Amino acid sequence: MSKNHYAVIMAGGVGSRFWPLSTVEHPKQFIDVLGVGKTLLQMTYERMCGIVPKENIFILTNKKYVTLVKDQIPSIELRQILTESVRRNTAPCIAYAATKILKMNAEACMIVSPSDHLILKEKDFQTSIDTAINSAQNNNRIVTLGIQPSRPDTGYGYIEFSKGSNVIAGEVTNVLQFREKPNKETAELFIRSGNFYWNSGIFVWKASTIVAAFKHYQKDIFELFCADNTAYNTDKEQYFIDEAFENSPDISIDYAILEKSDSVDIVLASFDWSDLGTWKSLNEHLPKDTFNNSIIGENVHTFNVKNCLISVPKEKTILIDGLSGYIVVESDNTLMILKQSHEQELKNYLKAIEV
Amino acid sequence: MSKNHYAVIMAGGVGSRFWPLSTVEHPKQFIDVLGVGKTLLQMTYERMCGIVPKENIFILTNKKYVTLVKDQIPSIELRQILTESVRRNTAPCIAYAATKILKMNAEACMIVSPSDHLILKEKDFQTSIDTAINSAQNNNRIVTLGIQPSRPDTGYGYIEFSKGSNVIAGEVTNVLQFREKPNKETAELFIRSGNFYWNSGIFVWKASTIVAAFKHYQKDIFELFCADNTAYNTDKEQYFIDEAFENSPDISIDYAILEKSDSVDIVLASFDWSDLGTWKSLNEHLPKDTFNNSIIGENVHTFNVKNCLISVPKEKTILIDGLSGYIVVESDNTLMILKQSHEQELKNYLKAIEV
Numbered sequence: 001m002s003k004n005h006y007a008v009i010m011a012g013g014v015g016s017r018f019w020p021l022s023t024v025e026h027p028k029q030f031i032d033v034l035g036v037g038k039t040l041l042q043m044t045y046e047r048m049c050g051i052v053p054k055e056n057i058f059i060l061t062n063k064k065y066v067t068l069v070k071d072q073i074p075s076i077e078l079r080q081i082l083t084e085s086v087r088r089n090t091a092p093c094i095a096y097a098a099t100k101i102l103k104m105n106a107e108a109c110m111i112v113s114p115s116d117h118l119i120l121k122e123k124d125f126q127t128s129i130d131t132a133i134n135s136a137q138n139n140n141r142i143v144t145l146g147i148q149p150s151r152p153d154t155g156y157g158y159i160e161f162s163k164g165s166n167v168i169a170g171e172v173t174n175v176l177q178f179r180e181k182p183n184k185e186t187a188e189l190f191i192r193s194g195n196f197y198w199n200s201g202i203f204v205w206k207a208s209t210i211v212a213a214f215k216h217y218q219k220d221i222f223e224l225f226c227a228d229n230t231a232y233n234t235d236k237e238q239y240f241i242d243e244a245f246e247n248s249p250d251i252s253i254d255y256a257i258l259e260k261s262d263s264v265d266i267v268l269a270s271f272d273w274s275d276l277g278t279w280k281s282l283n284e285h286l287p288k289d290t291f292n293n294s295i296i297g298e299n300v301h302t303f304n305v306k307n308c309l310i311s312v313p314k315e316k317t318i319l320i321d322g323l324s325g326y327i328v329v330e331s332d333n334t335l336m337i338l339k340q341s342h343e344q345e346l347k348n349y350l351k352a353i354e355v
Numbered sequence: 356m357s358k359n360h361y362a363v364i365m366a367g368g369v370g371s372r373f374w375p376l377s378t379v380e381h382p383k384q385f386i387d388v389l390g391v392g393k394t395l396l397q398m399t400y401e402r403m404c405g406i407v408p409k410e411n412i413f414i415l416t417n418k419k420y421v422t423l424v425k426d427q428i429p430s431i432e433l434r435q436i437l438t439e440s441v442r443r444n445t446a447p448c449i450a451y452a453a454t455k456i457l458k459m460n461a462e463a464c465m466i467v468s469p470s471d472h473l474i475l476k477e478k479d480f481q482t483s484i485d486t487a488i489n490s491a492q493n494n495n496r497i498v499t500l501g502i503q504p505s506r507p508d509t510g511y512g513y514i515e516f517s518k519g520s521n522v523i524a525g526e527v528t529n530v531l532q533f534r535e536k537p538n539k540e541t542a543e544l545f546i547r548s549g550n551f552y553w554n555s556g557i558f559v560w561k562a563s564t565i566v567a568a569f570k571h572y573q574k575d576i577f578e579l580f581c582a583d584n585t586a587y588n589t590d591k592e593q594y595f596i597d598e599a600f601e602n603s604p605d606i607s608i609d610y611a612i613l614e615k616s617d618s619v620d621i622v623l624a625s626f627d628w629s630d631l632g633t634w635k636s637l638n639e640h641l642p643k644d645t646f647n648n649s650i651i652g653e654n655v656h657t658f659n660v661k662n663c664l665i666s667v668p669k670e671k672t673i674l675i676d677g678l679s680g681y682i683v684v685e686s687d688n689t690l691m692i693l694k695q696s697h698e699q700e701l702k703n704y705l706k707a708i709e710v
Binding site for chain 1: 656658659667672673674675676677678683685688690691692696697700707708
C-alpha cells in the first residue's frame, strides 16, 4: 500500500432511486439496500481500506450528510470529510479534492469512486485498480474503469475504446469516445461491436494530471478551486471552499474533462459491478428463495408469492399472499407496492404525489 | 323510551377476523373498521341509546377489555360493564345479565345485541325492535331478529319460520327450526323456499322469560347464575359471578335455549345488516372510488389499482401500483397483502405463522 495513493469517495448524491428506502434526507449510499448489515457507503469505505492507507481516504459529501457519514464510519476523522455547501455535480468536487491532495503530496495518485454502487469480486477490483494506477502514474493518463457489458442496458453510459490486436480483458487501452445512455438499438450495436464498455464512474489519475486538465479544459473551475491553494489544509479551507462552490458552474467530471481530453485510458475491468440504479438491478444481486423472491426482513411470511422483491424493517411483520412480480418496500412508515414491470413509472408517480 | 327496556351489548368476542386490524388484544368490535371515526362498539352503543334509556344499557365483555370499553364509551359507568372472567360463550353471559336485570326490574324486557355487526337503516331497525318487544312483552315470547337473505351465503346461520298466509316482511311469526351454516346447495334451497331468514344474533325477551327458559332447558346454568340472586347488584356480585363462570358450561344461547324452545318468534326484519365476518363482507359496505377501490387512510396513493380494499393508519404513506383484487391492510406495524379470492385461506396462513 503506497503512501502516494489516495481515495476520494463521492457521497453527496441525493439518490432519488429506491424510494421509499432512500429519501433526500437519507440517500441510497447511507442505506443497507442489500440487507447485509452494511450500507453501500460502508462497503465502499471498506473496499478502499484494502487499497490505500486509511488516512488517505476522503469522503466528499453534502454538508447535510456529515453526521450520517460520521455515524456510519466512526473511525474517520472530520478532516477526511470534505463538504460541498451547494450541489455543483462532480467536477468542482474533484477539482477541490485534487488540489487539496496535491498540496499534501505532489506525487499523489487518486482513486475517485461513487459510494452507492455494488462491486463484487473485490480481488478483481484491486487488480483493475492496480492496472489503472500504473497507467495514471507512469503515463500521466486519466484512467476510467470500464465494465464489460452483459446486456444492451439503456440506463448506462458507454465508453468506446480502440480495438487494437492486444486489447484483452484486464488490460488498459485508450478511450475513443464517451456515449451517454443510448437507445435500445444503439445499445445493441454497442454490444455487438465488442469495443464498448459501461462507464463505472470509477476514475484513477494523478492529482497533478487532473488539476492540469482542469487548467486546460475548465478555466472557471480551475480559477475557483485550483489556482490558489493557500487556504487548503488550513483553518481557512472551509470558508474558501464554500465560496468556491457558491460561484462554481454545475458540471459533471465526465462532461467537464473526460469527454474533452485525449489522454483518457480505460481499464477493461472484469469485476462484477452494478450501479444499483433500479430496483431491478438491486434485485439481481439479492439471494432468492425457492420461488425466486428476494426477501429482506425478519418477519416476512409469503404464501403463493413468486418473483417478488420484499424489503421491510426487521421489526415489521408482514403476510403476503398471491403476489407475483411485485416490489414491496417499507421504510420510515412509508409503504410501496409496485409492479416490477412498471418500475420506470415510479419517478412519475412520485412527482404526482409530490413526495 | 320505556324504563322497562334494557340493552345488553355482547362485546367479549376475540374476533379472529380482520387480522391484522383485529387481534386478541384488540378485537373487531373495538375497531373503526369502516374508517368512519367510530368503532363498531361505539356505533352499537349509540344505536341502543336511541332505543332504551342510557342507564339501562349494559356491556358484557371479557375482563381484559374493560379498559377498552371505558376508553371508547367514556360516559358509561363501571356498574354497566359486566365482565366474564373466562370465556364460556353467550348462554352463561345472558343468564348472568338477565338475572341481574330481573332483580332490578321484574318487568324488564331485554334487547341482546352483538357489538361487532353493521346495521344500516336504523329507523327500520327500531321498527323491528318495537315489533319484537311487543311480542316479547305481550306474549312472553323469545324473539330473534331475522334478516332477509340476499344470497345463499354459507357463512350464516338460517332460521326457518312457518309460512302462514299473513306472514309478511316486518311481521313476527313463529320459528320452526334453526339451521347452522349450510352447504351451498342447502343454502340455495333455503333461499328458494322463501321461509328462511338469516340469524342476526339480535334477541329480545323479557328477563323473566329467558330466566324461566334457563330453568327449563339449562339446569346447570340456571343453578349457577339464576337460582340465587342475592349477590346481584351488591359488592358481592363480581366474586359470585367469577366463580359461576369458572364452573359454567361453555355453550351458546342459540344451542342452549333457542334451538330447544318452542316459544321462539322471529321478526322478519328489513334493516340492512352484515355481521362483517369477512373482509369481503366489510368491503361491500365501504365507499368506492372510480376504480372500485375501498380506501381507508389519508395518504394512500394508487396507480393502476382496482377492486382493492386498502386500510392503513392515517399517518401512513402508501403508494400502490398495478394491483387488482387485493386486500392491503396495515395495523400495529403489521402488514397484510392478501388476494381477495384467497380470503378463506387467511385462517390457515395465520395458523402457519403462529400469529
